[in-house]
Amino acid sequence: MTSTKPKILVTRRLPATIEARMATLFETDVNEADDALSGADIVFGLAGKDVLVSTITDRIDASLIAQLPASVRLIAQFGNGVDNIDLEAAWAAGITVTNTPSVLTEDTADMAMALMLALPRRLVEGTQILLRDRAWAGWSPTSMLGHRLRGKALGIVGMGRIGTAVAQRAKAFGLSIHYYSRDRRPPAVEAPLDATYWDDLDAMLAEVDIVSLHTPLTRGTNGILSEQRLAAMKPGAYVVNVSRPELIEETALIERLEAGHLAGAALDVFDNRFGINPRLLELAQDNRVVLTGHMASATLEARVEMGEAVIVNIRTFMDGHQPPHRLLPESLGPRLSRGA
Ligand code: 8YV
Numbered sequence: 001m002t003s004t005k006p007k008i009l010v011t012r013r014l015p016a017t018i019e020a021r022m023a024t025l026f027e028t029d030v031n032e033a034d035d036a037l038s039g040a041d042i043v044f045g046l047a048g049k050d051v052l053v054s055t056i057t058d059r060i061d062a063s064l065i066a067q068l069p070a071s072v073r074l075i076a077q078f079g080n081g082v083d084n085i086d087l088e089a090a091w092a093a094g095i096t097v098t099n100t101p102s103v104l105t106e107d108t109a110d111m112a113m114a115l116m117l118a119l120p121r122r123l124v125e126g127t128q129i130l131l132r133d134r135a136w137a138g139w140s141p142t143s144m145l146g147h148r149l150r151g152k153a154l155g156i157v158g159m160g161r162i163g164t165a166v167a168q169r170a171k172a173f174g175l176s177i178h179y180y181s182r183d184r185r186p187p188a189v190e191a192p193l194d195a196t197y198w199d200d201l202d203a204m205l206a207e208v209d210i211v212s213l214h215t216p217l218t219r220g221t222n223g224i225l226s227e228q229r230l231a232a233m234k235p236g237a238y239v240v241n242v243s244r245p246e247l248i249e250e251t252a253l254i255e256r257l258e259a260g261h262l263a264g265a266a267l268d269v270f271d272n273r274f275g276i277n278p279r280l281l282e283l284a285q286d287n288r289v290v291l292t293g294h295m296a297s298a299t300l301e302a303r304v305e306m307g308e309a310v311i312v313n314i315r316t317f318m319d320g321h322q323p324p325h326r327l328l329p330e331s332l333g334p335r336l337s338r339g340a
Contacts, residue, residue, distance in 0.1 A: 003027050006318045008051040011037050011058050014078065015300060018307030025311065039064040046072050051314055055079055062089035074323075076313045078306055080104055080297075083217040083244060087327055098313035098325045102161060103305035104297035109165035111296035112212055112242045115266035116170070118290045119238055120147040125287040150174030155208030157201065157224065158215025158243070159185055166212055167193050180204050205229055210238045217244035218332060227252035230262070239265040242296040245272075254279045257288055266290040
């Protein structure tokens, strides 16, 4: 007898508990090799399947969508951002797309805060010196001086769930909160944070000591921290990015750091298409850049909850309901502007 369970292709390994649950509920095909699949592999793997469980490492563009078997009705992204998926092409093909928002908000905000502290308080450098010397020369009043976070101005670009969670943490660390966002947040959000709303990103960038990016990557936000905007930032400022590399014109950022205009950048995401830029690695060697490899939401707890959200989305969809995290046209987000 043939199975009536939904047939799904999962492109990457997921936490064991999630894979086990999926194997119970669905006819599940997991990419055991856990490497990034090519478009051809995805199309091939989806033959006769109902659902694609994708991640950021899958490029699901219009040409791939055009080749999908007609049986595929749902793309259930394991992740919050969906910039790897051509949403309009999917919708035009009658395919529903879901994501896993909310469950990674707090962990991602924690990481943004850790990166915000790392450079001014020389955390990575402090450890590296001990590892290099295998000894500690001891305390002195002028050794390893960093800079105080309290009293500095933080400029958040994109005050959605994650941006707001970062603001809450930063407020507790004594930073003043400034933000630029598609829409001004209601007083109930702004008041406890004492947050200042800027409708002009350029004006905010000229005033703040730290810029932290929390907008999704859309057509409107690609390159939002452009060469001109980086040039207009306050001398000695820091940049934090836990969102997507494409938000920053990376070469221009490197030039600003090399020139000493900006004091540092803490990047959980960076352009890795041709490997890490050697100039960025040089700056990291010189402790003016901190690099981590897309770890902001990498907690076991978040990954399990992301997996559970994927399961809920698939179950409700296959039962004939609108899945709770289906993407709607507003997620194309055209209103944040790249500007000059
Ligand atoms: C995820 C992320 O790890 O969810 C997102 O948008 O950027 C990451 O933190 C990744 O996207 C999983 O697909």
